[in-house]
Amino acid sequence: GENVEQHPSTLSVQEGDSAVIKCTYSDSASNYFPWYKQELGKRPQLIIDIRSNVGEKKDQRIAVTLNKTAKHFSLHITETQPEDSAVYFCAASRVGGTSYGKLTFGQGTILTVHP
């Protein structure tokens, strides 16, 4: 089955700096890679996702890059703000077939943005 490794487990930055979180996956058939943000005591919420036919996707201060050959993808947050502090999860799944949208999550990264 799929295995997703996420690093670092904790990340501390100053407000205004950039933050990068990296994930690797094992199943070359995985083709959908979402990132979820989970604030303390809240539900995970999708912040950005990318499919394997795209190398990069950007949404304001957030971007995701995908390297299919190396089987890794990264989340980039620029101009970080204290409200970006949360746990971030990467995930991988295979769209279509009998995967039924099963998401395999990374271990999570606790991001702390200091004012």
Added chain:
Amino acid sequence: DTAVSQTPKYLVTQMGNDKSIKCEQNLGHDTMYWYKQDSKKFLKIMFSYNNKELIINETVPNRFSPKSPDKAHLNLHINSLELGDSAVYFCASRAPLAGGQETQYFGPGTRLLVL
């Protein structure tokens, strides 16, 4: 206008008891999931139903039994609760499998504490 709701929000119970958690979505989605988030924040899929049919059944003790009375509801019944069952249980739903929409929407979570 809650999209995915769960009840109860908190559940404190004794070892050996039987308890149920309920999930409802009003998004018109066909597929629903149960995830378990342990004390280290790791998110792992347990079950998935598509249109009332079980489609994903991960390696979960058979004390856990999901039930989907209709495609808008997915309940989780747990028999003979153990200390290790203490976790946050999230329900999620997703648009029809053939629709090309991959986003999973999570419920607010049920925090289960077994004493």
